[in-house]
Amino acid sequence: xxxxxxxxxxxxAVVRQFDDLDRxxxxxxxxxxxxxxxxxxxxxxxGLETPLTTxxxxxxxxxxxxxxxxxxxxxxxxGFWAYTFEVDPLEVDRVLTxxxxxxxxxxxxxxxxxxxxxxxxxxxxGGFEPTSARVRSIPDIASTIRNQVFNADSSVRIANPxxxxxxxxxxxxxxLPRRGVETQxxxxxxADEEGDxxxxxxxxxxxxxxxxxxxxxxRDLYRWDESQxxxxxxxxxxxxxxxxxxxxxGSANLTDTSLSTNFEFGVVVEGDIVEDAATVxxxxxxxxxxxxxxx
Amino acid sequence: MADSEMKxxxxxxxxxxxxxxxxxxxxRGLSMKVSRxxxxxxxxxxxxxxxxxxATHASSFRNDDEDPWVDLTVDDVDFRRPNRxxxxxxxxxxxxxxxxxxxxxxxxxxxxxVYTNGECPxxxxxxxxxxxxLVHDCxxxxxxxxxxxxxxxxxxxxIYLNKQNINDPLSWHFYCGECGDFCGNMSKxxxxxxxxxxxFRPIASNSVYYSQGxxxxxxxxxxRYSDDIEYGESWARILMAAHLGxxxxxxxxxxxxxxxxxxxxxxxxxxxxxxxxIEDLKEEVxxxxxxxxxxxxxDIEDVFDVAEDTIKGxxxxxxxxxxxxxxxxxxxxxxxxxxxxxxxxxxxxxxxxLRSTQGYEGNLDATDGMERQPTPLSLDGLLEQEDFLESNPxxxxxxxxxQKVNIASAWVVDNLPLLNYTFGFTRDRPERSRTDLQxxxxxxxxxxxxxxxxxxxxxxxxxxxxxxxxxxxxDEKGALRGVERPDTDDxxxxxxxxxxxxxxxxxxxxxSPIEDDLTREVYTLLHSMSHALMRTASGQCGLDSNSISExxxxxxxxxxxxxxxxxxxxxxxxxxxxxxxxxxxxxxTIADVQQCVYDPVCEHEDGACHACLHMSEVACESANGNxxxxxxxxGDRGRIPAFWESGYV
Ligand SMILES: [Zn+2]
Ligand SMILES: [Zn+2]
Ligand SMILES: [Zn+2]
Ligand SMILES: [Zn+2]
Numbered sequence: 001x002x003x004x005x006x007x008x009x010x011x012x013a014v015v016r017q018f019d020d021l022d023r024x025x026x027x028x029x030x031x032x033x034x035x036x037x038x039x040x041x042x043x044x045x046x047g048l049e050t051p052l053t054t055x056x057x058x059x060x061x062x063x064x065x066x067x068x069x070x071x072x073x074x075x076x077x078x079g080f081w082a083y084t085f086e087v088d089p090l091e092v093d094r095v096l097t098x099x100x101x102x103x104x105x106x107x108x109x110x111x112x113x114x115x116x117x118x119x120x121x122x123x124x125x126g127g128f129e130p131t132s133a134r135v136r137s138i139p140d141i142a143s144t145i146r147n148q149v150f151n152a153d154s155s156v157r158i159a160n161p162x163x164x165x166x167x168x169x170x171x172x173x174x175x176l177p178r179r180g181v182e183t184q185x186x187x188x189x190x191a192d193e194e195g196d197x198x199x200x201x202x203x204x205x206x207x208x209x210x211x212x213x214x215x216x217x218x219r220d221l222y223r224w225d226e227s228q229x230x231x232x233x234x235x236x237x238x239x240x241x242x243x244x245x246x247x248x249x250g251s252a253n254l255t256d257t258s259l260s261t262n263f264e265f266g267v268v269v270e271g272d273i274v275e276d277a278a279t280v281x282x283x284x285x286x287x288x289x290x291x292x293x294x295x
Numbered sequence: 296m297a298d299s300e301m302k303x304x305x306x307x308x309x310x311x312x313x314x315x316x317x318x319x320x321x322x323r324g325l326s327m328k329v330s331r332x333x334x335x336x337x338x339x340x341x342x343x344x345x346x347x348x349x350a351t352h353a354s355s356f357r358n359d360d361e362d363p364w365v366d367l368t369v370d371d372v373d374f375r376r377p378n379r380x381x382x383x384x385x386x387x388x389x390x391x392x393x394x395x396x397x398x399x400x401x402x403x404x405x406x407x408x409v410y411t412n413g414e415c416p417x418x419x420x421x422x423x424x425x426x427x428x429l430v431h432d433c434x435x436x437x438x439x440x441x442x443x444x445x446x447x448x449x450x451x452x453x454i455y456l457n458k459q460n461i462n463d464p465l466s467w468h469f470y471c472g473e474c475g476d477f478c479g480n481m482s483k484x485x486x487x488x489x490x491x492x493x494x495f496r497p498i499a500s501n502s503v504y505y506s507q508g509x510x511x512x513x514x515x516x517x518x519r520y521s522d523d524i525e526y527g528e529s530w531a532r533i534l535m536a537a538h539l540g541x542x543x544x545x546x547x548x549x550x551x552x553x554x555x556x557x558x559x560x561x562x563x564x565x566x567x568x569x570x571x572x573i574e575d576l577k578e579e580v581x582x583x584x585x586x587x588x589x590x591x592x593x594d595i596e597d598v599f600d601v602a603e604d605t606i607k608g609x610x611x612x613x614x615x616x617x618x619x620x621x622x623x624x625x626x627x628x629x630x631x632x633x634x635x636x637x638x639x640x641x642x643x644x645x646x647x648x649l650r651s652t653q654g655y656e657g658n659l660d661a662t663d664g665m666e667r668q669p670t671p672l673s674l675d676g677l678l679e680q681e682d683f684l685e686s687n688p689x690x691x692x693x694x695x696x697x698q699k700v701n702i703a704s705a706w707v708v709d710n711l712p713l714l715n716y717t718f719g720f721t722r723d724r725p726e727r728s729r730t731d732l733q734x735x736x737x738x739x740x741x742x743x744x745x746x747x748x749x750x751x752x753x754x755x756x757x758x759x760x761x762x763x764x765x766x767x768x769x770d771e772k773g774a775l776r777g778v779e780r781p782d783t784d785d786x787x788x789x790x791x792x793x794x795x796x797x798x799x800x801x802x803x804x805x806x807s808p809i810e811d812d813l814t815r816e817v818y819t820l821l822h823s824m825s826h827a828l829m830r831t832a833s834g835q836c837g838l839d840s841n842s843i844s845e846x847x848x849x850x851x852x853x854x855x856x857x858x859x860x861x862x863x864x865x866x867x868x869x870x871x872x873x874x875x876x877x878x879x880x881x882x883x884t885i886a887d888v889q890q891c892v893y894d895p896v897c898e899h900e901d902g903a904c905h906a907c908l909h910m911s912e913v914a915c916e917s918a919n920g921n922x923x924x925x926x927x928x929x930g931d932r933g934r935i936p937a938f939w940e941s942g943y944v
Contacts, residue, residue, distance in 0.1 A: 013688040016681075059688035066691060075882035077834075080689040083878070143867025150871050 011066035014099040017059035021103045028096035032089050039087050054153040057081040067095045116271030126261030141252050142259040148242045155182040157241040157281045163200035164255040174207035177215035188222035188234050190291050198295050205293040219288035247274045305749040309717050314735045316504040326498045328385035331738050334375035342369050344643050349718045355806045356732035363744045373743040386438035389422040390456045391415035399454040401440045427495040432723040434733035435487035441469035442479040449473050505725050508717030512647045515667050523558035531638035532618040533557050534645035539787050552657040559610050625798035633800050640799040644848045651708045667712045674705040693877045699940050703761040707873035711755045716748045754869040755857035762789040771936040774816045797850040805917030817849045819921040825854045826908045827888045835876040836868035841911050888924050
């Protein structure tokens with residue numbers, strides 16, 4: 001840390017991530033008011049109306065660290081944003097005041113909110129050789145879901161009718177509750193003794209340690225109409241909603257063929273509209289039948 | 296019996312369903328032997344290098360002095376890619392599962408069972424395969440068959456299985472139902488080597504078949520030039536020169552590829568130079584004039600003052616000569632007869648490293664078959680992307696974080712071409728020195744030894760270790776006595792030092808000890824680092840820990856951690872790790888390596904055991920040899936200095 005309290009910041013991670021001047025000031029005041037020097041994201045959240053997002057937390061601590069106002073003092077397997085930092089309150093005041101000044105002079109209007117971002121994703125059929133660069137460059141569904149899931153911070157909602165228990169993505173999903181991420185899974189026919197869904201759910205259950213099993217909730221949406229001899233209703237949606245922030249919707253099941261050799265297509269949406277998807281999911285989830293694990 | 300179609304990933308098939316292996320056929324409760332593979336011939340691979348690797352592997356088996364392994368060269372090998380597995384019913388002895396019957400039906404061909412309709416000829420109950428085979432460490436596998444009854448009228452017609460003591464198959468035997476004659480038991484003398492009596496194994500036992508093969512990185516060479524490239528020393532020296540930065544001008548300014556440099560001779564360069572001179576002259580004095588001069592036989596260089604460097608560009612001879620002056624390999628100095636092998640290993644390492652970190656130097660669109668070239672993204676390049684930093688603000692601190700473990704540069708590489716190959720199998724036991732390595736039968740009955748290969752794109756993280764940090768550490772450890780220290784401020788001097796002091800020949804066979812002290816120190820340091828990082832990487836990127844493999848290049852020095860998973864959809868894990876998880880990865884690695892549950896025993900003995908640094912054999916390139924945690928964190932009462940900064944908390 002430096003003794004030079006007039007030093008000019010060289011890193012502007014905060015400016016790049018926050019465009020609300022008041023929010024940066026609130027963070028600064030929160031940290032200054034703490035009577036201890038070890039600071040975590042949770043400490044900052046207590047002083048804010050809306051808690052920090054993962055990106056914001058990462059930007060804040062990067063900026064403080066790069067400008068000599070903080071040093072990493074304890075690690076956390078969840079990631080950088082969950083680390084503990086030893087801060088120098090005077091330095092924090094200097095750094096965040098400068099960042100706030102830059103935001104102010106930038107004239108950016110607070111709380112504009114970013115526009116929705118929409119991107120297509122696909123699994124391309126096995127053996128198929130795309131001729132155009134555009135097709136070649138379309139992101140792969142499996143990696144997209146995987147990356148989203150790894151960035152999850154507080155919640156993940158998944159709707160998916162069919163599973164492959166051997167799929168590695170399944171263990172990735174099981175790692176969510178382990179990391180403290182609230183994970184809700186909507187599927188079907190969990191009672192089917194021969195079915196892969198049952199095997200998969202039990203496997204996920206096994207992978208989650210007892211302390212974190214509360215973070216994993218499964219519901220079943222499937223009813224057979226005896227009188228008609230046909231399916232009355234069932235879920236067939238394939239959705240992954242991460243932190244109410246980003247949402248994948250597409251055709252692929254979480255199976256080997258869907259994620260490696262089928263032609264499957266989908267979109268990834270980011271922005272406020274994702275909250276609509278979460279609302280729909282939540283209502284349907286509520287309507288579905290709770291599943292007791294292990295089955 | 297129906298042929299079994301290839302549905303699983305090819306790499307997995309190659310490992311588990313090699314020719315002559317045994318497997319359970321689905322839910323039908325049948326076991327089958329892979330009788331052969333249908334294949335296509337493969338030509339586009341670094342055949343010399345792969346053949347050398349196979350010869351090295353083969354040399355540690357008991358029958359290394361026998362055909363086809365003795366003096367195996369590329370000419371003895373036929374590279375093929377499997378596209379279909381053909382299996383047939385095995386073993387060929389069935390018995391009636393009705394407990395009061397146990398009638399035995401044994402046939403010579405699987406098709407002969409068609410007439411039985413799967414039913415006992417005696418009581419029509421279901422026939423079941425005898426779930427045991429005989430295997431010997433010479434590689435032989437035999438069916439357990441009854442002998443005919445000594446009464447020629449009975450022959451094989453009334454054989455039954457005596458399973459009196461159901462829990463002790465050793466006591467089971469065949470007998471004739473007519474006269475009660477003994478017709479054989481569950482063992483027999485090996486029919487191939489005739490040496491020993493062989494006892495049964497359950498079909499599901501591991502020891503029935505051990506596949507022998509490996510994975511290596513196999514970058515394609517530009518096939519347009521490959522015939523003209525002089526391999527061996529010349530190719531190795533061109534790549535060394537490129538690595539040392541001596542060819543930066545020709546590669547960058549003139550867009551030359553290593554392959555082009557590897558083939559350009561002085562004559563060719565002079566011809567090109569003359570062509571260029573003529574073009575320049577035509578511009579200056581007019582085409583007609585120049586044509587006339589040439590026709591009349593005037594030497595244009597006599598008439599005009601032509602600049603020598605109208606065509607820049609080094610020729611193969613120049614580059615090789617210059618590099619020969621500059622770099623003396625350890626095997627060269629010792630008058631080692633294996634110096635050719637050193638050139639071959641070094642070429643493979645340097646070519647892989649250069650292309651994986653710098654990409655292909657030429658124009659990919661103009662080149663057929665080069666789509667398998669790796670595409671690297673450096674950490675520096677990633678940090679220049681504004682939108683990336685916006686979504687991953689902590690990435691700005693990655694370089695500092697990596698510096699804590701002395702990693703100077705890092706890349707994530709897409710499309711890294713992996714070559715999976717299998718060259719034979721052993722039975723009965725896994726130890727190389729106690730078994731015979733069996734070659735596969737040739738699928739077309741030819742004389743050559745078939746080697747099955749599969750090429751798949753993968754992804755890797757490449758870590759270049761801080762060269763000057765290694766020198767400082769070696770010096771502190773006292774390992775530099777009698778060795779000249781390089782100028783640690785000069786990258787190219789440092790690079791040269793590693794080429795001149797690490798003996799790659801010592802590392803060719805990962806099953807024998809490294810005798811050269813300095814090479815062993817450097818390799819142990821890098822290998823321990825590689826394992827420490829591999830063990831924690833899996834948790835960070837979601838890949839199973841056996842799905843990450845290593846390729847340690849001590850002469851660069853660099854570490855490749857690549858996804859060797861056979862499941863194509865699992866790609867992306869290394870990217871996730873590189874882009875978003877460097878912090879927890881490095882921190883967890885540093886913390887993890889400090890202690891082992893078997894400390895203080897582990898620390899005082901080898902500094903590595905299955906609880907701390909060991910990985911499964913598939914993931915490790917050298918069977919967990921040359922590993923020591925103390926190299927990273929310090930130990931042995933101060934005699935081993937710590938390579939890693941540990942005071943991060
Ligand atoms: Zn019978
Ligand atoms: Zn008889
Ligand atoms: Zn240990
Ligand atoms: Zn290893």
